[in-house]
Amino acid sequence: MQHVDILIIGSGIAGLTYALKTANHFPDKSILICTKADELESNTKYAQGGIATVMDLKNDSFEQHIIDTLIAGDGHCDPEIVSMVVREAPARIQELIEWGTRFDRNTKGNYDYGLEGGHSHERILHYKDFTGLEVEQKLLKQIHSKTNITLLTNHLALDLITTPMTKQCKGAYILNRAENKVIPFNAKVTMLATGGIGQTYLYTTNPTIATGDGIAMAYRAKATIKDMQFVQFHPTALFYSGFKPAFLISEAVRGFGGILRNKEGVAFMSKYDTRKELAPRDIVTRAIHTEMQEPKAECVYLDTTHIDAYEFKKHFPVITETLNGIGINPQEHLIPVIPAAHYVCGGISVNQNGETSIANLLACGECAATGLHGANRLASNSLLEALVFAHRSYLKTIELLKKTVPSAINYTYTQQKKVKNVSEELDVVKLEIQQLMSTEVSIIRSNKSLEKAENRLLYLQRVIDLFDKSYQTTPQMVEIKNLITIALLITKQSIKQKENKGAYYNMNLSLS
Numbered sequence: 001m002q003h004v005d006i007l008i009i010g011s012g013i014a015g016l017t018y019a020l021k022t023a024n025h026f027p028d029k030s031i032l033i034c035t036k037a038d039e040l041e042s043n044t045k046y047a048q049g050g051i052a053t054v055m056d057l058k059n060d061s062f063e064q065h066i067i068d069t070l071i072a073g074d075g076h077c078d079p080e081i082v083s084m085v086v087r088e089a090p091a092r093i094q095e096l097i098e099w100g101t102r103f104d105r106n107t108k109g110n111y112d113y114g115l116e117g118g119h120s121h122e123r124i125l126h127y128k129d130f131t132g133l134e135v136e137q138k139l140l141k142q143i144h145s146k147t148n149i150t151l152l153t154n155h156l157a158l159d160l161i162t163t164p165m166t167k168q169c170k171g172a173y174i175l176n177r178a179e180n181k182v183i184p185f186n187a188k189v190t191m192l193a194t195g196g197i198g199q200t201y202l203y204t205t206n207p208t209i210a211t212g213d214g215i216a217m218a219y220r221a222k223a224t225i226k227d228m229q230f231v232q233f234h235p236t237a238l239f240y241s242g243f244k245p246a247f248l249i250s251e252a253v254r255g256f257g258g259i260l261r262n263k264e265g266v267a268f269m270s271k272y273d274t275r276k277e278l279a280p281r282d283i284v285t286r287a288i289h290t291e292m293q294e295p296k297a298e299c300v301y302l303d304t305t306h307i308d309a310y311e312f313k314k315h316f317p318v319i320t321e322t323l324n325g326i327g328i329n330p331q332e333h334l335i336p337v338i339p340a341a342h343y344v345c346g347g348i349s350v351n352q353n354g355e356t357s358i359a360n361l362l363a364c365g366e367c368a369a370t371g372l373h374g375a376n377r378l379a380s381n382s383l384l385e386a387l388v389f390a391h392r393s394y395l396k397t398i399e400l401l402k403k404t405v406p407s408a409i410n411y412t413y414t415q416q417k418k419v420k421n422v423s424e425e426l427d428v429v430k431l432e433i434q435q436l437m438s439t440e441v442s443i444i445r446s447n448k449s450l451e452k453a454e455n456r457l458l459y460l461q462r463v464i465d466l467f468d469k470s471y472q473t474t475p476q477m478v479e480i481k482n483l484i485t486i487a488l489l490i491t492k493q494s495i496k497q498k499e500n501k502g503a504y505y506n507m508n509l510s511l512s
Contacts, residue, residue, distance in 0.1 A: 004032040004150075005401065007171055007187035009157045009214060011035035012042030013132070013383055014365030015193030016139040017390035020099070022397055023146040029401070031149045032185065034174050036156040036475070037209050039140055040133075043195040043366060044383065046207060047132025048250040048318070049116055050103075050124040051387075052380035053089040056113070060121040062086050069381060072118040072280040073374020074502035076230075081352060081371040085381075085388045092387040093125065100138040102127050104315075114315075115255035116379035117235075118280040122255075124380045129250055129316040135383065154178055156475050157213060160190065160221040162358060169221070169361035177475055189400050191393065192218060192348065192356075192363040193386075197231075197486045198245070199479075201341035201442070202434040205237055205248045211479040212486035214367040218348045219485055224357040227346025228486075229494040230375045232503045233443055235284040236260075237340035239299035240326060246340045247322055249302060251379045254278060256315060258304045260288065261334065263297040282376040282503045285339045289443045292338070301334035339443060343382060345373040345503065346493070354393030360400060364389045375502020419472050426467070426476050429460055433483050441491050447508045453491045460484055 006022055008015045011033055023031050035041070054060045065086045070077050097103070103125045104112040114124035127134040143149055154177040161170045161184060171187040194214030198206025219225050236254070237246035254260070254277040262268050272287040273279035279287075288300050304312060309331045313320045323330050348356050348363040350370055356363050365386045372385050436456055440449035461484045468481055500509045 001184050001186055003030075003186045005029040005187065006031045006189050006191065006397065007185050008033045008191045008193060009035075009172060010042070010193035010195060010365070010367075011039050011140075011151065012044035012193060012195055012365055012386070013135055013139065014386035014390050015191065016136070016143055017387055018191055018193065018364060018393055019149055020139065020142050020146070021391060021394035023149050025394070025398065026401070027148055029148060032187075033143070033149065033151045034155040034157060034185075035151070035153055036177070036213070038153050039151055040136060041207060041209055042136065043206060043210060044132045044136050044386075046205065046245070046248065047135075047383055048129045048248055049252045049380045050114055050126030050131040051093065051383045052116075052119065052124055052378065053093050053384060054086065054123055055090055055093065055111060055125070056123075060123050064120055065123065068118055068120050069372070069378045070374070072376050072378035072502075074282070074376055075374070076227075076501055077374035078371030084352060085372050085385060088388050088391070089384055092384070092391055096135065096138070096387065099142050101135050104128065114252045115278070116251040117254060117275075117278045117284060118378045119278070124252065124255075126252065129252065129318045132383065156478060157194070157217060158182065158473070158478055160217050160358075160361065161186070162221045166359070167222070167357075168359040172217070175473065175475065175478070180472075180474075182473070188360065189397050190361050192361065192367055193365045194367045196366040197344045197490075198341045200433065200437050200483055200486050200490065202438040203237065203246055203338070204341040205234055205246050206341070207245055211482050212367075213479070213482050214363065215347050215489070216482035216485040218356065218358075218361070218363065219489065221358060221361075223361065224349040225347065225369075225489055226349045227369050227375075227493070228344065228489040229497045230345035230373075230501075230503045231341060231490060232281055232343040232345060232377050233285045233339040234342035235281055235288055235339050236302055236337040238322075239336035239338045242326065249319060249335060249337055250316065251281075253302065253304060253316060253319065256312070257307050258302045260284070261301045261303050262291045263295060263300070265301075267303075280376055281379065282505075285443055286505060288337075288339055299336040299338045302337050303334050304330045305332060305334070307331070343377055345369070345375060345377050350389070352392060353396040354389050355396060362393045362396070364393050375504060422467055422471055423476060426480050429464060430480050430483065433457070433460065433480075433487050437487055437490070441487070441494060443505065445494060445504075445506045447506065450491055450495050450506075454488070454495065457484060457488050457491060461488065
């Protein structure tokens with residue numbers, strides 16, 4: 001048994017910001033960050049677009065950002081949470097800047113705000129087209145300067161340690177992947193900041209680590225999980241089989257003037273929404289999906305040939321380099337794109353302070369359902385949400401540490417399972433989950449497809465449970481167990497959804 005004051009699972013913007021704030025406030029407290037891969041690998045790292053915030057009150061307003069968020073969320077947002085996040089944003093952004101994060105400026109020295117889908121104003125702070133990586137690197141630099149923070153890489157969280165009678169979290173069981181050894185970590189406060197669920201689908205912009213671990217662990221611990229049916233598909237992932245995860249063509253490219261064209265080369269977004277390419281993601285995604293159906297097409301195209309070459313490369317250096325590397329010149333060629341699983345708007349239900357339904361367990365970032373995104377996330381609101389809720393969770397932690405006492409419970413985790421390599425069998429199950437979700441529980445769903453998915457997933461869950469009981473605990477086993485849990489949560493909550501809203505669309509409901 002290892003004892004720490006604060007245990008943080010995940011090393012993206014949510015976990016790192018929370019860690020840094022608690023470390024600064026509690027220099028005498030021990031803070032442990034566990035991440036299952038290397039410290040840089042997170043969904044944050046792959047965030048291209050930027051952070052939405054109103055810093056320029058002369059040309060924009062909090063009220064308009066709030067309205068844009070509520071419209072994108074399609075009536076399912078919590079208005080109080082939306083207002084809170086938008087209004088607290090500038091202070092949180094300023095902290096990022098003080099920690100060394102850079103944002104692009106124009107020739108006059110002012111912030112070079114970008115425009116993205118669903119936004120009525122240019123309000124996206126960005127650094128080139130790798131804002132997430134810039135934020136991640138600067139936060140890690142700060143983290144490594146703190147003597148009371150320990151960061152363990154290649155440590156995979158297995159399950160939360162809870163007390164069933166009092167419904168309190170006391171830490172988590174963590175697998176040291178290098179030694180294949182399970183370590184119980186006892187903590188006064190535990191923070192889940194484990195990111196997304198993109199690997200539940202075959203085609204996703206999320207890295208391979210995005211297997212919904214935090215949500216699945218919280219579900220097994222009986223925490224409240226909500227809104228999992230609202231899975232957002234990013235409209236424009238590069239259609240190219242050589243990249244896994246799918247390479248994202250940022251929303252900012254459409255904000256910069258990119259035009260979507262179908263197989264015949266015809267611009268089509270005006271048929272679906274007056275905002276055209278800058279409509280919210282759910283609308284653009286369904287439009288692309290429709291255009292790919294008749295006539296049958298593998299993809300649609302993003303046209304940037306009319307955009308100034310120098311300005312395009314200046315704003316999107318990574319996108320330009322990546323496209324050039326596969327023989328696409330964005331000034332001469334159309335960019336083939338298709339929708340890809342990108343972000344889950346639901347997750348572990350939390351209040352405005354990041355508290356879950358389990359005492360001393362907090363959740364932040366994509367794994368948390370805060371009420372900000374509703375049924376469809378407004379572009380570039382995700383990093384913002386993580387910053388605001390990390391701060392509020394830190395303030396709540398000050399209270400929790402005053403009243404939380406060490407636990408006297410004995411913890412054990414049994415690993416007496418047979419050693420057998422079932423890697424190939426697990427790979428087959430994972431692929432079937434991804435294919436099933438991509439065909440039956442995707443952009444367009446139906447009552448029949450959801451029923452088919454649920455029945456098959458329940459069978460696969462029984463298979464994985466048998467494997468889990470019979471064979472040694474491995475990272476692969478844990479992740480596929482979590483993927484099954486996530487897939488069933490999405491499917492079951494989709495079945496209960498009786499209204500088309502935001503990212504959720506059931507063709508049977510549209511006919512009723």
